[in-house]
Amino acid sequence: MALTEVAVERLRVGVFIHLNASWMQHPFLTNKFKIRSEKQIKVLRALGIAQVRVDPDRSDCEPLEPSEVLAAGTDVTLAENASAVVSSARLNAETAALWEEKNQRIQKLKERRTRLNQCAKRYTSSANLARKLISLLQSRPGEALRESNALVSGMIDELGGDQETTVQLINLKHLGENSYFHAINVVALALVLGRDLLLNVNELRLLGLGALFHDLGHQQVPSRILLKKEPFTTPELMVYRRHPTLGLEMVKRLPTLPQPVVEIIAKHHEHLDGTGYPQGLRGDDIGLLTRVISIVNRYDNLCNGFGARRGLSPHQAVSVMYAKEKGRYDEQVLNTFISCLGVYPPGTVVRLDDERIAVVTSVNRDNLARPNVLVYEPDVPKEEAVILNLLEEELKVRESLHVDSLNREQIEYLNVSDKLSYYFESKKQGRGG
Incomplete structure (x- = not known):
């Protein structure tokens, strides 16, 4: 239904409006919103705004009829007239409060962008170091292990003991197709998950090392298979599925690697129900740290795709793992992983119940179905885009979307990519969202 011009006097709670003013000429967080009070x-009247456009499809009710406005205008008590001056002063204060809130949101977003830029730098630095260490492991294993321990320990220090640490999406343009970015994704996600599972520092260190080297066997798989864009043939799939065994053979020549790390390399594709590979192990044959890596590794592979496989949205990936593959994984570990990422993990593009498009920035621990989102609002400058807490705004996610459903302008505005990279932001470094 088309938008209609309506006088401000006809507005009431529940009507969805579009303002005709510039975003900088009013104290509201966006030019399009539902009247909630x-x-x-x-405030609209005080700003001298006479007309707004009403969206009937997104409104809970219709605007007042002119006759209702007239009746409401004549039904004024003496007490209301006597308090007109006081009401005017209160209105000015309320308008000023809205401006202050808007300015605080803008400042908070700028600070968050700075922190995410710092996260991106740490992520890129870690990925570059991972490239060096994985190639160095065979020629100089002692040096590689020392530097690997330093990398993982540094990430654990960044993580801290802060239970408020959140997984953050790191959008890097032109992300390369290689295992080094995947390795750091798995390390970062595994450490956050391990922290929530109450693993101690030594267990986290072993978990991080296992995550870093879990795909070591890829080095023994021909690049024509690893980089193939078409589906594997049956022989090619059999070769690929040998990479855990190939990795195990490589580390047998490296006695300096701790046994839990060796197990992760050998068993990270095994499943509790026996459907994994290369051995089809079950239950107690798979240790806790390996169970963690198997979940995180699967999630990142689903999101980013592999070979001919097209990546899913983060929400789709979690849904597949929980609804279709639940029997493969440790139930407690999977549930904790979902509580870390939320129902709509960071990076998920969503349509809200007021039809706006947004991208999830971080999780709301109080309600996993109502995350914090950055909203696509073409009338708002991209540098000052609005982040909403859906729980506070009483908004819900209507559906998740794949990035392919967005147009170029929306993709650029929301800064979303078809390749997802994850790091974490701890409270001691400041939290966004």
């Missing part, structure tokens, strides 16, 4: 209507 009489205060908002009073």
Whole structure:
């Protein structure tokens, strides 16, 4: 249904409006919103805005009829007239409060962008170091292990003991197709998950080392198979599925690697129900740290795709793992992983119940179905895009979307990519969202 011009006097709570003013000419967080209080209507009047456009499809009710406005205008008590001056002063204060809130949101977003830029730098530095260490492991294993321990320990220090640490999406343009970025994704996600599973520092260190080297056997798989864009043939799949065994053979020549790390390399594709490979192990044959890596590795592979496989949205990936593959994984570990990432993990593009498009920035631990989102609002400058807490705004996610459903302008505005990279932001470094 088309938008209709309506006088501000006809507005009431529940009507969805579009303002005709510049975003910088009013104190509201966006040019399009649903009226949620009489205060908002009073502020619109105080700003001298006479007309707004109403979206009937996104409104809970219709605007007041002109006759209702007239009746409401004549039904004014003496007490209301006597308090007109006081009401005017209160309105000015409320308008000023809205401006202050808007300015605080803008400042908070700028600070968050700075922190995410720092996360991106740490991520890129870690990925570059991973490239060096994985290639160095065979020629100089002692040096590689020392530097690997330093890398993982540094990430654990960044993580800290802070239970408020959140997984953050790191959008890097032109992300390369290689295992080094995947390795750091798995390390970062595994450490956050391990922290929530209450693993101690030594267990986290072993978990991080296993995550870093879990795909070591890829070095023994021909590149024509690893980089193939078409589906594997049956012989090619058999070769690929040998990479855990090939990795195990490589580390047998490296006695300096701790046994739990060796197990992760050998068993990270095994499943509790016996459907994994290369041995089809079950239950107690798979240790806790390996169970963690198998979940995180599967999630990142689903999101980023592999070979001919097209990546899923983060929400789709979690849904597949929980609804279709649940029997493969340790139930406690999987449930904890979902609580880390939320129902709509960071990087998920969503449509809200007011039809706006947004990208999830971080999880709301109080309600996993209502995350914090950055909203696509073409009238708002990209550098000052609005982040909403859906729990506070009483908004819900209507559906998750794949990045392919967005147009170029929306992709650039929301800064989303078809390749997802994850790091974490701890409270001591400041939290966004």
